[in-house]
Every structure is written in structure tokens, then in C-alpha cells.
Amino acid sequence: MTALEITGLGKVYNNGNEALHNISLNIPQGSFYAMLGPNGAGKSTLINILADTVRASSGAVSLFGRDLFTQRSWCKRQIGVVPQEVAFDPFFTPREVLAFTSGMFGCKADYAWIDELLRRLELIDHSVKNTRQLSGGMRRRLLVAQALVHKPKLVILDEPTAGVDVELRRRLWDFMRELNASGTTILLTTHYLDEAEELCDHVAIIDRGRLLTARPMQEMMGEIASSYLWFNYGKKLDMTVEAVKTLAAFEPRLTDEGICLKLGMLEDGSTFHEAYQAAVACFGAPRDAGLRREDLEDVFLRLTGKPMVEEQADG
Ligand code: ADP
Numbered sequence: 174m175t176a177l178e179i180t181g182l183g184k185v186y187n188n189g190n191e192a193l194h195n196i197s198l199n200i201p202q203g204s205f206y207a208m209l210g211p212n213g214a215g216k217s218t219l220i221n222i223l224a225d226t227v228r229a230s231s232g233a234v235s236l237f238g239r240d241l242f243t244q245r246s247w248c249k250r251q252i253g254v255v256p257q258e259v260a261f262d263p264f265f266t267p268r269e270v271l272a273f274t275s276g277m278f279g280c281k282a283d284y285a286w287i288d289e290l291l292r293r294l295e296l297i298d299h300s301v302k303n304t305r306q307l308s309g310g311m312r313r314r315l316l317v318a319q320a321l322v323h324k325p326k327l328v329i330l331d332e333p334t335a336g337v338d339v340e341l342r343r344r345l346w347d348f349m350r351e352l353n354a355s356g357t358t359i360l361l362t363t364h365y366l367d368e369a370e371e372l373c374d375h376v377a378i379i380d381r382g383r384l385l386t387a388r389p390m391q392e393m394m395g396e397i398a399s400s401y402l403w404f405n406y407g408k409k410l411d412m413t414v415e416a417v418k419t420l421a422a423f424e425p426r427l428t429d430e431g432i433c434l435k436l437g438m439l440e441d442g443s444t445f446h447e448a449y450q451a452a453v454a455c456f457g458a459p460r461d462a463g464l465r466r467e468d469l470e471d472v473f474l475r476l477t478g479k480p481m482v483e484e485q486a487d488g
Contacts (some may be wrong), residue, residue, distance in 0.1 A: 174204040175235070176327050176358040177223075182232035184218050184382075192218040196232070196380040200327075200375070205353045207359045207390070208372035211479045215382040217364045220331055224254040237326065250278055253325035255316050255333055263305035267296050267315050270304060271322050278323035281449055290318040293348045295341065317345070327358045334368065346372055366469045370394075376469070378478045397465040399435055402448050404459040406431040416455040423448050426475060431459060435475075 177200040184193040221227035234241035272282035377387035421432035
């Protein structure tokens with residue numbers, strides 16, 4: 174069963190910006206799904222379409238078998254989205270905020286669940302303070318609690334651990350894992366690729382509004398992630414036309430110190446030798462070289478040509 178079936182989704186903003194182009198994606202029920210992309214990829218646009226704050230220009234979305242665009246109120250109750258901005262009354266306590274949020278979803282406040290959320294998100298000691306007295310990190314956790322208060326079947330976590338310290342990040346992960354294990358489908362966007370790799374069983378990468386890949390995490394790591402040879406020349410290299418031709422089969426990627434070459438079949442050692450010879454033919458003997466296996470960060474860089482965190486400071 175599919176939790177979310179996205180077909181040919183497109184979004185062109187009024188100013189002509191095409192934020193999403195023909196995105197088709199299936200999110201299986203019960204999956205822990207990572208959606209990754211550099212800044213400006215279209216992640217927020219996609220999430221906002223799901224959350225009904227942005228209107229799609231084309232395409233269809235089905236949520237647990239129902240049409241998202243025509244059965245909005247039913248669908249809204251199935252989704253929990255962590256809002257981007259803090260939107261609660263500063264004179265409410267966290268407990269009151271959560272009771273109020275339950276009401277907005279048409280549910281009676283379930284105080285046992287509310288207290289469980291406050292406990293798990295480590296807000297219980299602050300549950301009777303005004304929210305304006307909470308720190309930034311506590312407010313973010315309250316946003317997560319708000320998204321979960323109506324026990325949604327699909328939870329959308331948009332950068333839930335940004336700015337959260339390592340210790341608490343771990344505990345939040347445990348909680349998310351438990352939610353997922355109890356059947357909740359989770360869609361996660363994150364800048365922490367180690368987080369995606371550790372938590373998620375599926376991954377999609379989008380860039381400039383287009384879907385680059387979507388597959389089970391294991392398959393991604395097993396098939397796409399491959400070994401590569403890195404060469405250190407102690408400087409940025411110039412790729413001549415000749416070098417581009419010689420190295421084409423190795424999908425060369427320039428780094429600050431040299432170059433990385435992707436390896437295919439390693440078992441017989443032939444590609445290793447060929448890659449090494451090719452680099453030497455183009456740039457001479459390197460200062461240093463080595464073999465590495467790609468992790469998700471490398472895959473991301475290779476597919477998008479961008480590091481994951483390049484513009485985070487102004488975000
Ligand atoms: P992400 O969340 O991956 O950083 P966004 O969905 O915010 O990406 O943005 C995708 C693209 O759409 C970007 O080029 C961005 O500038 C553009 N965009 C986002 N919101 C608007 C808007 N309200 N009006 C016009 N363009 C927008």
C-alpha cells in the first residue's frame with residue numbers, strides 16, 4: 174500500500190519560477206523516507222503543496238488512496254507537518270498549545286498522549302511555562318509535538334533537528350524510529366546526510382525541481398554508491414580537452430586538491446589500475462592517492478554537483 178502517490182507534480186510560481194517539474198514519487202506506507210536536495214531544490218514547495226499552503230500547477234497526489242486536492246479535510250487529518258515558523262500564542266503554555274492544536278484537527282485533547290509527547294520531546298519540565306519563555310530549541314521541539322498531536326498516519330518532518338544539539342538529536346531520532354516502527358509513515362527532509370542514511374529506508378534526491386533518483390536506501394548505497402580513487406596533487410587541476418576524453422569513463426570529479434575517479438569492477442583490480450594510469454597520463458604522478466567507498470554525501474555531491482550544506486548560513 175502506498176501512503177503517498179505523487180504523479181507528474183509541477184509548480185510554476187506567479188513570477189515564472191518553475192519550482193517543481195513533473196515529479197513522480199511513491200512513498201510506501203510505513204516507510205521512513207528521506208527527501209534530500211540542495212537549497213532551492215523545491216523541497217519546501219513540495220511539502221507546502223502537501224500541507225495545502227501552496228497550490229500545485231499540475232499533477233496529482235493521492236494520500237492513502239484518496240485524492241489530496243479534492244478530499245482536503247480528510248487528508249489534512251492524516252498528515253502532520255512541522256510548521257516552518259513558530260505560530261503559537263506566546264501566552265499559552267506548551268500543554269495548552271497542544272490541546273489547542275488538537276482542537277484545530279477536530280480531535281478532543283488526549284492529555285495522556287500530550288504528556289507523552291511533552292515527555293519524549295523533553296518539554297515536560299517546561300509544560301506550564303509560557304511559550305515565550307522557551308528557548309529556540311524548545312520551541313522547535315514544541316513544533317514537532319504539534320505535528321504529532323492528532324496522531325497522523327503520515328508525518329512530514331522538515332529539518333526537525335536543525336540547531337538541535339547532538340545529544341538531543343539522538344533522542345529525537347529514537348523517538349522518530351519508534352513512531353515509524355508503530356506504523357507511522359515519515360517523510361524527512363534534512364541537511365544531515367548521516368541522519369538520512371541512518372534513519373531512512375528510502376531516499377529521493379531532487380535538484381532544481383527535478384527528481385534525480387528515488388529508491389530504497391539499501392539499493393542506493395549498494396548500486397549507486399561505488400568505490401572511487403582519489404588523487405592528491407596539492408592543487409586544483411586544469412581539465413584539458415584531452416583529459417576530459419581520457420577520464421570520461423571514470424566520471425571524474427575535481428576537488429580542491431586533485432581529482433576523484435569512479436571505479437566500476439574492482440574484483441579483478443583492472444579498473445583500479447586503469448584509473449590510476451589514466452590519471453598519471455593526464456596529470457603526472459600524484460602526491461598521494463587512495464581508495465574510498467562513497468557514502469550518501471558523496472552520492473549527493475556526484476548527482477547534484479553541490480555539497481548539501483553550501484548555503485545553510487543564510488537559510
Ligand atoms: P528548497 O526548500 O529545496 O530550498 P524551495 O521550494 O523553497 O526549495 O524553492 C524552489 C524554487 O522556487 C527556488 O528557485 C525558489 O526561489 C522558488 N520559490 C520558492 N518560493 C517561491 C515563491 N513564493 N515565489 C516565487 N518563487 C519561489
